[in-house]
Amino acid sequence: MTVELDYEEYDLGNLTWEEADVAIDEADFMVLPTGAIEQHSLHLPVSVDTLRAENLSRVLVQAATDRDLSMIRLPTLPFGYSEHHMTRSGTLTLMPDTYQKVVEELGASVAQHGAKRLLIVNCHGGNNAPLKLAGxxxxxxxxxxxxxxxxxxxxxxxxxxxxxxDWSHAGEHETSVTELYHPDLVRTEKKEKQQRKAKFNVRQYTWYTDLAVQGGRGDPRKSDPEFMEEVVADTTDRILDALEEDLAQPVDGVHTLEQAPNSN
Structure with a gap:
């Protein structure tokens, strides 16, 4: 299953509209997990980034309660901007302007219902630019x-x-996360050192297959799900530390266009 439907009490999908009305008003953050559906070499399913978003956001929302932070998690957005992987079957992509608009409209929806803050937990690098613009x-x-x-x-x-x-796409890191949460989805017999075609310094690549033979990076044979469990715990703490630091920052308030400070 790509997106978990076994809802917990902190999941919006678990709530009625009356319960959501109260929960949104009381929540410190509405949380939107974002992933992708795209090729991940020969040994991992196309759902890796969405599975990461689903599981890692769950850990984050659960850990936030120890910091007295209340979070309501929206359903994971499974599709992202993955055009650069379209040379391999199974990849599904939204165009960047479409993706940006989808996130804007989801954010506008929770804002209309009274949400104060939207926390986007992103697990796919291709989403970064449109997410920044949507924010x-x-x-x-x-x-x-x-x-x-x-x-x-x-x-x-x-x-x-x-x-x-060189641990990134479909390499040691993502293989370890998938083995930690969904070991049955890893084609262990297909794990092999990933071969590079090119390594550009400043040139942009057109397709990811311009860089990678099988479709990944690094050496997934060196995956370590036990180590990854430590990374998840440590990273969750780092993210919560960053959120708390930002919440403590002074805010001048909302500016109209005429009142906005000079950005030069």
Whole structure:
């Protein structure tokens, strides 16, 4: 199953409209997990990023209660911007302007119902640019604070220390996460060192297959789900620390266009 339907008490999908009315008003954050459906080499399913978003956001929302932070989790958005993977079957993509609009409209919906803050927990790098633009529009047009967390960025140093510099797409990291939460979805017999075609310094690639033979990076044979469990716990703490620090920052309030400070 790509998106878990075994709802917990903190999931919006578990609530009636009356219960949601109260929960949204009381929540510190509405949480939108974002993933993707795209090729992940020969040994991982196309749902990896969505599975990561589903599981890692669940851990985050559960841990937030220890910090007296109340979070309501929206259903995971399974589709993202994955055009660069479209040379391999199974990849589904929204175009960046479509994806941006989808996130804006979801954010506007919760803002209309009284949500104060939207926390986006993103688990796919291709989503970063449209999510940033969607967050800008939501804050400027809908009076809701947006917190954009790219989960892997908070784990990067720990992952590089353990796996080296080339652990990203379908490599040690994502294989370890999938083995931690959904080991039955990993084609263990297909795990092999990923071969690179090219490694550009400043040139943009057109398709991901310009860079990778099988479709991934690193060496998934070196995956370590037990280590990944530590990374998930540590990264969750780092994200919650960052949220608490941001919540403590002074805020001047909402500016109209005429009142907005000079951005030069």
């Amino acid at each position: 800008d529009r939501l804050q400027r047009d809908h009076n809701i604070e947006v917190y954009l967390v790219n989960w892997t960025s908070f784990a990067r140093e720990q992952l590089e220390t353990r796996f080296g510099p």
